[in-house]
Amino acid sequence: MQQWSVDTNDFLAIYWVAFKIFNNLAEIINFIEEHIEIKWIRRFDLALDLKIELLKIYKNFKPLKQKWSKFFDNKWELQTFYIWEKKKTLNRYKLLRCYNKKDDILRTKRQNLYIDYLKENNVTRIEFEFRSELCKKITLNQLLDKSYIFSLFLSYIKQYTNIFNSFKFDITKLNVQDKRIDIEELKSNELLKERHLNIFIWYSKTIKEIWWCPVDILLRKDILKETTKKDIVLSIKNWKFRQDIYEFWLNIRNSKYIFSKEIDDVIYLPNEDENE
Numbered sequence: 232m233q234q235w236s237v238d239t240n241d242f243l244a245i246y247w248v249a250f251k252i253f254n255n256l257a258e259i260i261n262f263i264e265e266h267i268e269i270k271w272i273r274r275f276d277l278a279l280d281l282k283i284e285l286l287k288i289y290k291n292f293k294p295l296k297q298k299w300s301k302f303f304d305n306k307w308e309l310q311t312f313y314i315w316e317k318k319k320t321l322n323r324y325k326l327l328r329c330y331n332k333k334d335d336i337l338r339t340k341r342q343n344l345y346i347d348y349l350k351e352n353n354v355t356r357i358e359f360e361f362r363s364e365l366c367k368k369i370t371l372n373q374l375l376d377k378s379y380i381f382s383l384f385l386s387y388i389k390q391y392t393n394i395f396n397s398f399k400f401d402i403t404k405l406n407v408q409d410k411r412i413d414i415e416e417l418k419s420n421e422l423l424k425e426r427h428l429n430i431f432i433w434y435s436k437t438i439k440e441i442w443w444c445p446v447d448i449l450l451r452k453d454i455l456k457e458t459t460k461k462d463i464v465l466s467i468k469n470w471k472f473r474q475d476i477y478e479f480w481l482n483i484r485n486s487k488y489i490f491s492k493e494i495d496d497v498i499y500l501p502n503e504d505e506n507e
Contacts, residue, residue: 243267247278251344260375272366275374277384278358280348285309285331285355292392310334314391319362326360327391359387365405379403 245259253259263269281288286309295314302311311330316322332354336345348354361369373379382403385395435445449455466477 242273247276248341248344256375263371269371272369272371272374273363274361274366275369276358276360277380278356279384280332281355281357282351282353283355284353285311285329288329288355288357288392288394291394293390304331304334323362323364325362325365325387327358327387328360329355329357332356357388359384361405368406 243263249259250256289309289312297314298316299312299314300317301309301313304310309331311328314327315325317326332345333348333351335356336342336348342349382400383405385398385400386403388395438445438448446455450460462477462480463472465480466473468476
């Protein structure tokens with residue numbers, strides 16, 4: 232996903248349009264089972280399309296106490312409304328959106344895939360976006376169970392509107408991950424380390440592009456370890472920073488002296504011209 236802050240190459244995203252392009256769900260599932268190992272699900276959406284005007288559905292929603300927002304088209308007619316925070320950084324649980332599906336089809340130029348929708352006077356989509364914190368314990372097999380996802384959708388929508396009260400279903404809720412964290416386990420989580428490292432590198436590059444050195448920021452804020460400061464000093468020769476020397480001292484410290492006592496017995500290279 233090149234539009235993300237950090238390029239991500241290790242996941243598969245399937246969009247609604249796939250269910251229009253492929254003849255049946257089995258084609259998609261067979262491809263996944265043959266080529267991809269599912270470790271976890273980061274997000275899934277459940278949607279229901281109704282032949283009802285969006286404004287009528289909106290009026291049937293209960294008064295909203297949580298964060299919500301509305302959007303209008305150029306005719307000042309209601310086009311979309313959201314419940315809960317849209318930004319993923321502020322909301323990792325769920326988002327409910329309702330919008331005019333016909334307008335969305337025309338805007339995304341997918342008329343050829345939704346000819347049957349355009350024949351209707353009104354088509355409104357009610358869509359739940361379940362995000363990372365609610366997806367951690369769900370499996371792909373559960374999402375392939377139609378009765379399960381139908382109950383899941385109705386279990387969550389009932390708190391917002393009475394439109395679906397005539398349907399019978401089993402109350403189904405997603406388990407929220409326990410927020411208590413084992414620090415030692417966190418330290419050993421290589422995947423988490425790599426993720427944070429990638430984010431840090433991306434931000435560093437961005438900061439550098441606006442003419443501010445990220446290392447200078449770390450030094451000023453006193454975030455660098457003393458050992459790292461020493462490695463930097465040792466890597467300066469002839470008043471220039473040498474990447475090869477830095478990596479050399481880094482390897483020395485991490486291997487040869489890994490079990491030695493904390494004694495500063497390193498030899499500093501003089502900042503003067505001399506034969507290498």
